Amino acid sequence: MNSNRAFPRWSLLLRYAFLTVVAFLTILPVLWVIKIALSGENAFQGSDLSPIPSVLSLKNFYDVVLAKDAQGNWIFGRQLFNSLVVSALTTVVGISLACTAAYAFSRFRFVGRRSLLMLFLISQMFPGILMMVPLYVIMQKTGLLDTLVGLVVVYSITSLPFSVWMLKGYFDTIPKDLEEAAIIDGASPIRVFTTIVLPLAMPAVAITALFSFMSAWNEFVLAYTFMSKETSFTLPVTIRNYVGEHTVKWGLFAASSLLVSIPVVSLFFALQRYLVSGLTAGGVKGG
Amino acid sequence: MRRKETGRALDGALGFFVLVPLVVVPAYFFARSEISREVSRFDRWRAVALGMLSEGREVPLEHQEALIYRFTVKSGEVDEFGIAKGFRVLALDALGGATAVSGDEEGKLVEIAGLTRGDPQKDEKCVLLGEEHILCAKKVDQTAVKGAKVRATPIRLEFVPLFLVLLFGAGFVFVYSLFFDRGEKAFTTVLGALCAFFCSLFIKANAQKTLDLLIALETSLADVPAPPHHVEVGFGFVFLVTIATSCLVFFLASPAKSFMQNMRQRPSIYAAIAPALVGMLLLVFTPFFMGVYLAFLDNDGNFIGFRNFVEILFPSGTSDTNFYFTLGVTVMWTVLNVSLHVVIGLFLALLLQSETLRGRSIYRVLLIVPWAVPNYITALIWKWIFNTQYGPANAFLALIGVGPVDWLGRSFWTNFVANLVTNTWLGFPFMMVISLGALQSIPHELYEAAKIDGASRWAQFRHVTLPLLKPALFPAIILGTIWTFNMFNVVYLVSGGAPDNKTNILITEAYRLFRVLKNYGMAAAYSLIIFAILLVYTTLTNRYTKAHESIYE
Numbered sequence: 102m103n104s105n106r107a108f109p110r111w112s113l114l115l116r117y118a119f120l121t122v123v124a125f126l127t128i129l130p131v132l133w134v135i136k137i138a139l140s141g142e143n144a145f146q147g148s149d150l151s152p153i154p155s156v157l158s159l160k161n162f163y164d165v166v167l168a169k170d171a172q173g174n175w176i177f178g179r180q181l182f183n184s185l186v187v188s189a190l191t192t193v194v195g196i197s198l199a200c201t202a203a204y205a206f207s208r209f210r211f212v213g214r215r216s217l218l219m220l221f222l223i224s225q226m227f228p229g230i231l232m233m234v235p236l237y238v239i240m241q242k243t244g245l246l247d248t249l250v251g252l253v254v255v256y257s258i259t260s261l262p263f264s265v266w267m268l269k270g271y272f273d274t275i276p277k278d279l280e281e282a283a284i285i286d287g288a289s290p291i292r293v294f295t296t297i298v299l300p301l302a303m304p305a306v307a308i309t310a311l312f313s314f315m316s317a318w319n320e321f322v323l324a325y326t327f328m329s330k331e332t333s334f335t336l337p338v339t340i341r342n343y344v345g346e347h348t349v350k351w352g353l354f355a356a357s358s359l360l361v362s363i364p365v366v367s368l369f370f371a372l373q374r375y376l377v378s379g380l381t382a383g384g385v386k387g388g
Numbered sequence: 389m390r391r392k393e394t395g396r397a398l399d400g401a402l403g404f405f406v407l408v409p410l411v412v413v414p415a416y417f418f419a420r421s422e423i424s425r426e427v428s429r430f431d432r433w434r435a436v437a438l439g440m441l442s443e444g445r446e447v448p449l450e451h452q453e454a455l456i457y458r459f460t461v462k463s464g465e466v467d468e469f470g471i472a473k474g475f476r477v478l479a480l481d482a483l484g485g486a487t488a489v490s491g492d493e494e495g496k497l498v499e500i501a502g503l504t505r506g507d508p509q510k511d512e513k514c515v516l517l518g519e520e521h522i523l524c525a526k527k528v529d530q531t532a533v534k535g536a537k538v539r540a541t542p543i544r545l546e547f548v549p550l551f552l553v554l555l556f557g558a559g560f561v562f563v564y565s566l567f568f569d570r571g572e573k574a575f576t577t578v579l580g581a582l583c584a585f586f587c588s589l590f591i592k593a594n595a596q597k598t599l600d601l602l603i604a605l606e607t608s609l610a611d612v613p614a615p616p617h618h619v620e621v622g623f624g625f626v627f628l629v630t631i632a633t634s635c636l637v638f639f640l641a642s643p644a645k646s647f648m649q650n651m652r653q654r655p656s657i658y659a660a661i662a663p664a665l666v667g668m669l670l671l672v673f674t675p676f677f678m679g680v681y682l683a684f685l686d687n688d689g690n691f692i693g694f695r696n697f698v699e700i701l702f703p704s705g706t707s708d709t710n711f712y713f714t715l716g717v718t719v720m721w722t723v724l725n726v727s728l729h730v731v732i733g734l735f736l737a738l739l740l741q742s743e744t745l746r747g748r749s750i751y752r753v754l755l756i757v758p759w760a761v762p763n764y765i766t767a768l769i770w771k772w773i774f775n776t777q778y779g780p781a782n783a784f785l786a787l788i789g790v791g792p793v794d795w796l797g798r799s800f801w802t803n804f805v806a807n808l809v810t811n812t813w814l815g816f817p818f819m820m821v822i823s824l825g826a827l828q829s830i831p832h833e834l835y836e837a838a839k840i841d842g843a844s845r846w847a848q849f850r851h852v853t854l855p856l857l858k859p860a861l862f863p864a865i866i867l868g869t870i871w872t873f874n875m876f877n878v879v880y881l882v883s884g885g886a887p888d889n890k891t892n893i894l895i896t897e898a899y900r901l902f903r904v905l906k907n908y909g910m911a912a913a914y915s916l917i918i919f920a921i922l923l924v925y926t927t928l929t930n931r932y933t934k935a936h937e938s939i940y941e
Contacts, residue, residue: 202664231915235678319762369760377825
């Protein structure tokens with residue numbers, strides 16, 4: 102009621118108008134992609150601003166989903182499977198490692214704590230290109246090259262520093278009193294962690310899991326480098342290859358982009374209410 | 389009382405046991421890599437012998453056997469780095485020792501390598517091997533052979549004696565600290581130096597033995613010129629390892645001891661961190677240090693000191709890349725992007741903040757769409773939008789009467805703007821969400837108080853909102869800066885560096901050195917410089933943020 106006075110009617114209208122325009126501009130590229138995807142083979146040759154598709158053809162989707170390689174393998178199915186398995190396992194492995202480590206970093210003072218935390222932070226800045234050749238060699242030596250397990254291991258470990266820092270920041274904001282009370286009541290540290298701390302840290306865990314999943318689901322440089330067969334690629338590699346140096350298949354690109362984005366975007370929106378609390382809890386506590 | 393002392397002595401010994409390998413193990417791997425370089429040098433030389441084969445010169449049978457003697461070539465496919473074109477070499481090797489290859493195996497190899505038996509292709513030469521085998525081969529490509537993954541079976545550096553030396557050393561430390569209270573540090577340091585000395589001496593002797601084997605092998609092939617040797621596992625190596633270890637032990641023995649004590653008393657803490665830490669050590673820190681080592685090598689694997697760095701920072705006339713121009717572009721790119729992200733994000737957050745705004749959750753969801761869409765897809769979408777012929781960007785310009793612009797063509801600025809627009813679209817939602825979170829945490833009473841004091845809306849923003857946003861926005865801006873500085877996908881996928889690699893930022897330029905120019909040492913040095921820049925940046929900003937926070941507290 103107070104703020105009603107602060108915002109006069111015309112200002113509110115202006116606000117709506119502005120936000121609507123910006124929101125429309127924001128999703129316009131996405132609408133265009135839907136349009137191209139639905140346009141069949143050659144339907145978008147002329148320049149056209151309208152986001153409403155003039156043709157409705159599912160041909161591009163059929164072509165993407167039913168694509169087969171020379172041996173008759175169902176490429177899309179295999180790659181979808183690869184992507185799903187790799188991303189899900191990356192999330193599970195990464196989050197379990199990150200949660201335990203972050204909890205220890207947050208709750209206990211021990212020798213080497215500060216230097217280890219610093220190391221984790223600095224490793225965030227390691228340039229990927231520097232690590233690529235050595236990683237390739239390590240993967241080759243350990244026989245992980247060209248395997249899904251190898252991808253899972255690399256993805257989950259490289260996402261650790263970010264996850265650990267985010268979770269640690271959130272654990273820091275959870276008051277210790279509850280845990281101390283539980284320990285006095287005789288609960289074991291593991292029980293305290295799983296039944297008290299984890300549920301309270303749900304927003305941060307959810308967001309960290311989301312980012313782990315997204316990083317694995319969207320990665321294509323390493324997947325392209327470490328995998329050699331088309332059947333062992335993940336989906337992003339194929340999408341990137343639709344937009345090649347010489348031939349560009351925009352229709353197939355658009356259709357596969359939509360198919361690939363749907364799971365990750367829906368996951369993102371399902372968890373987006375945690376975004377604010379999960380991301381900012383650590384940083385905002387000072388203010 | 390007695391037990392506690394045993395424990396403390398054990399901590400010292402364990403600390404010793406962990407510290408000394410920190411130098412010895414890398415030294416061991418250094419020696420290994422030196423030897424395997426020597427092996428691949430030998431292999432290249434062997435390729436000359438193979439070349440003799442392909443030129444149709446007669447190679448005596450015992451020399452053919454020497455060629456494949458105790459080498460196995462692991463098959464490798466043509467990979468992204470263009471290094472391991474091993475198949476052909478594999479086939480050549482196997483056929484070279486044709487007596488050892490059975491009928492079907494040979495058929496398979498011939499099929500893999502695309503070799504034809506008894507039916508030479510255009511540029512291939514054939515020789516008779518043994519009585520019934522015909523080897524047809526193209527002249528062996530030196531670079532292909534260089535990259536073939538070669539493993540020489542007898543070349544092995546023993547690890548067990550090193551372990552025993554360490555064990556003895558740690559035992560002495562344990563016994564000493566059981567019986568004496570003073571002088572532990574000096575004793576440990578001396579012992580560390582001794583251990584390192586023996587270990588490195590052993591590694592050196594071992595390496596020498598392997599090299600002798602190689603040399604013996606080479607002299608048995610008198611027809612072929614042998615390559616010169618220069619392997620750096622001499623007394624300098626022993627000296628360096630000993631000095632490094634004693635310094636390390638001297639400075640880190642007591643922290644390591646208290647670390648061990650801590651670990652022994654509260655093992656569960658370390659158990660919680662161990663899996664993450666071990667993973668990071670193997671897959672983040674090890675590759676990093678291997679990459680650092682790469683930065684000091686030339687493309688043939690020779691150690692060349694800081695020459696890669698010198699060539700980047702003080703380029704000669706013929707340099708492939710202009711570091712300072714790229715750095716300038718990167719700084720401009722980062723500053724413009726982050727400012728746009730913050731301004732747009734904060735502005736939208738302020739608009740969305742009011743509780744009277746209906747449907748604000750819908751707006752919020754629509755406005756974070758760019759964050760949710762995978763960023764490589766975003767980049768490719770914008771590449772299509774900026775397409776000269778059918779991209780909507782030009783369709784829009786035509787609407788307001790401006791002729792078609794060749795966005796991703798020959799002009800630096802149009803390419804740069806295309807990248808910038810793409811990344812702005814991609815990046816503002818993050819800043820918006822952070823600002824929304826920070827805005828929510830500002831107590832209402834502060835605004836009420838400001839209103840009572842008669843502060844204008846602008847004054848409220850200036851003196852209440854902004855200062856309170858700072859603690860949340862600063863870390864986000866630092867993070868955003870690092871991300872943008874290294875925003876590979878957008879630059880690589882939208883402009884791809886066009887025209888003439890001018891719109892490349894540092895990270896994509898490093899990638900170009902790596903992928904296109906195949907200059908791994910330079911690419912590694914370039915990446916290290918990027919890392920150094922970011923490290924300096926975060927250290928400085930961190931200090932600034934801390935100083936800033938303390939003013940407000």
